[in-house]
Each structure stands twice: as C-alpha cells, then as structure tokens.
Amino acid sequence: MKIPTAMTRLKGFRFPREIISYAVWAYNRFALSAADKWHLEDVVVPIGVTKHWLWLAVDANCDVLDILVQKHRNAKAARRFLTDLIAHFGQPRVVVTDKLRSYIKPIKHLARNADHRAHKGLNNRIEGLHRPTRKREKLMGRFKSLRQALRFLTAHDLINTIFRPRRYRLSALSYSFARSDAFDLWKSYTLEMTA
Numbered sequence: 001m002k003i004p005t006a007m008t009r010l011k012g013f014r015f016p017r018e019i020i021s022y023a024v025w026a027y028n029r030f031a032l033s034a035a036d037k038w039h040l041e042d043v044v045v046p047i048g049v050t051k052h053w054l055w056l057a058v059d060a061n062c063d064v065l066d067i068l069v070q071k072h073r074n075a076k077a078a079r080r081f082l083t084d085l086i087a088h089f090g091q092p093r094v095v096v097t098d099k100l101r102s103y104i105k106p107i108k109h110l111a112r113n114a115d116h117r118a119h120k121g122l123n124n125r126i127e128g129l130h131r132p133t134r135k136r137e138k139l140m141g142r143f144k145s146l147r148q149a150l151r152f153l154t155a156h157d158l159i160n161t162i163f164r165p166r167r168y169r170l171s172a173l174s175y176s177f178a179r180s181d182a183f184d185l186w187k188s189y190t191l192e193m194t195a
Contacts, residue, residue: 025185035059036093038085039126040103042073047143054133054153055081058126065089067153069146079106086110 037060045054053073057065066085070077078100086092094115097103107116136156143149170178 021181021185024181025188035061035063036091037096038065038092038094039096040081041098041126042100045069045137045143045149047146047149052146052149053077054149056126057081057085062126069149069153073100073102075102075105078102079110082106082110 039058039060041056042053043056045052047069050071052069052071055068055070055077057067059065066081066088068081068084070080083106091111092114094117095103095107095111096117096119097107098120099118103116103118107114133153133156136152137143140152143152
C-alpha cells in the first residue's frame with residue numbers, strides 16, 4: 001500500500017493519519033476481528049426460481065465475518081458454515097442465534113465451550129444488516145445465478161464496511177473525515193490491484 005507522506009493529523013486521534021490508514025487497510029484487507037461474540041443469521045435469497053439461504057455471521061462490532069449461500073437450511077448446512085468460521089477465526093466465547101433448531105447440534109459439537117444464546121430478540125443486531133443487501137438486490141432485479149450472488153455478496157459486505165462507518169457514533173466532521181478516508185483507501189486499493 002502506498003501512503004502519501006504528508007497527511008494531516010486527524011482531530012481527536014492520538015496517532016498520525018499514516019498509522020491509522022495503515023491499520024484500517026490491514027483490518028479490511030485481512031479481516032482482523034478480535035471479537036469473540038458472534039451473531040449468526042440465515043435469510044432466504046431467491047435466485048432464479050429456487051430458494052437459497054444466505055448464512056451470515058457478524059462479530060460484536062457488526063463487522064461481517066463470513067457469508068455463505070446454500071440451498072438448504074438444516075443442521076448439515078449450519079455445520080458447514082460454522083466449520084469455516086471456526087477455521088478462520090478460532091473458537092467463539094458466545095454464539096447468538098435465532099430460534100432455528102439447526103444450530104443446536106453443530107454449535108454443541110464444534111464450539112463446545114461457547115455459550116449458545118438462542119433468542120429472537122438478542123439477534124436484532126444482525127437483522128438490520130440485511131437492509132443494504134436487499135436494497136442492492138432489488139436494484140439489480142434479483143440474482144440470476146448462485147455464482148453472481150456469491151460474487152456480489154462477498155464484495156458488497158467488505159465494501160459496505162468501509163464506506164458506511166457507524167454514523168450514530170460519529171460527529172458530522174468525524175463522519176466526513178471517515179468517508180473521505182474511505183475513498184482515499186479505495187483509490188489506493190484500486191491502484192494496488194492495477195499495478
């Protein structure tokens with residue numbers, strides 16, 4: 001990553017802008033998540049004429065850990081999704097799900113020490129994350145194939161994290177700086193990929 005040498009210091013932050021931009025770049029490039037509380041959710045995604053299920057996992061900071069689109073919504077599908085998650089991020093401390101019974105056995109076998117909380121109200125954090133996906137899906141006129149859906153969803157979640165900072169936690173000036181930093185970061189990504 002090429003960082004400009006003369007960057008002004010961000011107001012209210014202790015470290016120079018170069019260090020902050022590098023940390024943000026590394027976080028988004030390598031999916032560095034330190035949270036051990038996961039929220040798991042599955043939602044129906046129509047692809048063509050068949051129903052598919054979008055399995056989504058986020059951490060306590062609402063950062064997307066992983067997504068998976070599958071044809072089934074059963075214990076085998078939940079096991080496959082959870083196996084990939086644990087392989088990438090290690091064992092969770094807490095797993096929050098809705099009341100889908102398919103989660104029970106895979107969590108019990110794969111994450112033995114995790115506290116499994118199955119309650120519809122506890123998973124509200126992840127319910128709102130489907131809105132941007134649904135909006136884009138509607139604009140695109142639905143997904144035409146499984147490959148297109150996977151390609152779009154994996155890119156969309158990572159990009160959405162960069163370009164949509166948590167507005168409710170930031171002042172107007174900080175939000176403006178965060179958006180401009182996101183666009184600068186995106187320009188450096190595209191330069192790196194084309195070089």
